[in-house]
Amino acid sequence: MTVAIDGRRLVELALRLVSTPSFTGSEEACAGVLAEELRSLDVQVQWQQVEEGRANVLGTWAGAGGGPTLMFNGHLDTSYSGREPWLAGIPGFRAQGFERDGRVYGLGISNMKGAVACYVEALRALHDAGVRLRGDIVVAGVCGEIEKAQQGDAQGAEFRGYAAGSRYLVGHGGAADMCVLGEPTENKLVLAHFGALWLRLTVRGPFVHTAFSSGRLTENSIVKMRSVLDRALEWLPAWEEEMSYGEIRGVANIGAIQGGFGWRASRTPHATDLFLDLRVPPDVPMAEARRRALDWARSLPDVEAEVYVTAPGAEISAEHPLVAALSDAHEKVFGAPAERDVTRWFSDASVLSRYGIPTVNYGTSSGLPDAELGENLAIEGLVKTAEVYARTAIAVCGVAEGGM
Numbered sequence: 001m002t003v004a005i006d007g008r009r010l011v012e013l014a015l016r017l018v019s020t021p022s023f024t025g026s027e028e029a030c031a032g033v034l035a036e037e038l039r040s041l042d043v044q045v046q047w048q049q050v051e052e053g054r055a056n057v058l059g060t061w062a063g064a065g066g067g068p069t070l071m072f073n074g075h076l077d078t079s080y081s082g083r084e085p086w087l088a089g090i091p092g093f094r095a096q097g098f099e100r101d102g103r104v105y106g107l108g109i110s111n112m113k114g115a116v117a118c119y120v121e122a123l124r125a126l127h128d129a130g131v132r133l134r135g136d137i138v139v140a141g142v143c144g145e146i147e148k149a150q151q152g153d154a155q156g157a158e159f160r161g162y163a164a165g166s167r168y169l170v171g172h173g174g175a176a177d178m179c180v181l182g183e184p185t186e187n188k189l190v191l192a193h194f195g196a197l198w199l200r201l202t203v204r205g206p207f208v209h210t211a212f213s214s215g216r217l218t219e220n221s222i223v224k225m226r227s228v229l230d231r232a233l234e235w236l237p238a239w240e241e242e243m244s245y246g247e248i249r250g251v252a253n254i255g256a257i258q259g260g261f262g263w264r265a266s267r268t269p270h271a272t273d274l275f276l277d278l279r280v281p282p283d284v285p286m287a288e289a290r291r292r293a294l295d296w297a298r299s300l301p302d303v304e305a306e307v308y309v310t311a312p313g314a315e316i317s318a319e320h321p322l323v324a325a326l327s328d329a330h331e332k333v334f335g336a337p338a339e340r341d342v343t344r345w346f347s348d349a350s351v352l353s354r355y356g357i358p359t360v361n362y363g364t365s366s367g368l369p370d371a372e373l374g375e376n377l378a379i380e381g382l383v384k385t386a387e388v389y390a391r392t393a394i395a396v397c398g399v400a401e402g403g404m
Contacts (some may be wrong), residue, residue, distance in 0.1 A: 003125050003390040007383045011104060013037060014117040014382065018097035018106030023081040025157030027143035027165075030076045030113075031055040034141040037120050041127055043139070050143055050168045054157060058174055059139040061123060064400035067135025070322075070393055071176035071357065073348055074116040075145030075165065078108040092374020105376040114377050115182025115363045115385070116141055122389035135397030138176050142166050145348050149198065149309045152258075152273075162311045166348040170355040178322045179352050180392060182363030187334065187385065188341040189326055190361035191316050192245065194279040196346055197289050198255070198309035201228055201297060207270035221272040222259045228274060228303055229254070235296055236276075242292070245281035248342045253277040279344050282313030314349035316358045322396060326362055329391035333384050338362075362388070 022030035031047075038045050038059035048056035063069075080093060087093040097106030104114065119139045126133070144164030150156070166174075183190070205221035217223055236252045243250030259272030280289040290307050297305030316323065318340075330338035349359035364381050 003129065003387050005121055005125050005383050005386045005390070007379060009124065010117055010121040010382055010386055011099065011379055013120055014104050014109060014114050015097035015099070015106070017113040017117055018104070018109050019095060021082070021095040022076045022078055022108065023158065024077040024144060024146050024148055024161050025159070026053050027076045028053050028055045031057045031141055031143070034076070034116065034120070035059075038139060041123060043123070046173060048168060048172050050165055051157060054143040054165070056143060056165050056169050056174075057141040058169065061137040063133040063135045063137070063397055065134060067133060067398040068177035068396060069136040069138060069175075070396045071138040071140055071174070071179040072119040072389065073140045073142065073166065073179050073181050073352065073359070074112050074119060075143070075348060076113070076116070076141050077143055077146050077161070079111060079146050080107060082107045087374070090372065090374040092376045099379075102379050103376045104379060104382070105373065107375060109377050110184045110364060110366055110375045112183055112363060114382055118182060118382060118386035118389055121386040122393065125386070125390050126393065131394065132400040133393065133397040134400045137393055137397060138174070140169055140174055142169050142348065147196065147346055151200070151308055162309065162346070163348050163351040166351045170351060170357070175355070176357050178320070178396065179349070179357050179359040180322070180326065180389065181347055181349055181352070181359050181361045182385070183347050183361045184366040185341065185343070185361050185363050186365050187330065187362070187381070188339040189323060189330075190341045190343050191318055191323065192282050192342045193313050193347055193349065193361065194245070194250070194281055194344040195286070195313035195350060196309060196311045197278045197280050197286065197293055197307060199276040199278060199293050199297065200306045200308055201232070201274040201276070201300070202271055202304040202306070203228060203302065204271045206268060208268050210266045210268070213268050216268075221269045224302070225257065225259065225272040225274055228300060229257070231300060232274065232276060239278055243279065243281055243284060243289070245283065245342055248344070250281065251279045251344050280313060282315040286310045286312050311346055312350050312354070314347070314353040314359060316353070316360055320358050322358060322360055325392045325395035326360055326388065328395065329388045332391060333387045
């Protein structure tokens with residue numbers, strides 16, 4: 001059958017979503033836009049108040065019965081607020097959407113409000129075509145997916161990410177047989193992604209006035225951290241090798257170092273912290289990854305170690321019917337077989353899969369073809385992706401008798 005995607009309608013919704021600021025911790029207004037759109041389709045809408053200023057929206061388009069439930073899940077929070085000084089002057093990193101030369105620009109359009117708009121348009125296209133499915137379609141817009149975690153003085157909702165919204169979702173009615181998650185995958189089927197373990201290493205030293213620090217430089221915690229950093233740089237390649245997933249090599253990062261007080265350099269730093277982001281493949285249990293990381297950290301003299309993030313990866317069997325449905329829909333729309341991929345970034349598939357919801361990440365491009373312009377997506381790509389979603393829903397949920 002032909003599924004007619006209304007490109008203008010899709011773009012207008014994408015612009016509304018992008019132009020509604022939803023930095024992590026403040027997603028409620030954007031959730032309201034999505035709820036309004038879903039209600040206009042006579043979809044049953046469940047509002048989940050995750051915490052003050054933060055909400056999930058769960059819209060259910062009921063089927064006739066007898067078919068599986070398919071979820072389309074997308075996070076509403078953006079990686080940035082758009083107010084960061086280093087992003088000043090980059091239009092695609094502002095919460096103010098606009099069109100130019102066949103593309104949509106704005107903060108969050110690729111990660112991943114464009115996909116959320118595609119979910120709604122796919123639903124509208126099926127509704128307009130008079131399609132009645134046997135199974136339910138669930139559209140979930142969630143808060144708090146971005147890779148962020150509370151640590152030290154960084155406390156509050158803006159730091160509560162790493163699937164905070166989807167954890168709430170699955171505990172409050174957000175169940176389905178399977179899920180499509182429209183993260184920016186360049187329209188590849190991502191059947192597995194890595195998780196993350198964040199490790200903090202702490203070195204301590206005396207806290208004294210500079211005037212009385214003569215001869216004690218080697219006791220300075222920042223200076224002492226130098227040898228720890230060297231040891232970490234020597235060890236990280238071994239971690240990457242051990243944490244490979246098939247032919248995909250693991251990866252790790254020196255994420256941050258903190259010590260002392262810039263506003264009071266007249267004191268020696270009482271403590272210095274080194275933060276490591278250690279990526280973990282989906283087939284390695286987090287307990288095992290934690291043990292390996294801490295075994296190494298505890299071998300370092302005079303170093304305190306703490307694991308403060310454990311976010312597992314996710315994988316889905318290549319034989320799952322959702323994979324076949326997406327593959328077939330992609331080939332019909334794009335005219336070529338879909339590529340498959342394994343990524344080393346995190347997604348809400350981590351939580352969904354552990355709640356018994358097999359999930360495929362499949363969405364538009366990463367949206368960063370030009371760093372000077374920021375996030376942007378081709379309108380043609382959005383339209384085609386929406387059609388893939390609609391076709392996948394038909395294939396997965398099945399068409400009810402007389403429902404075409």
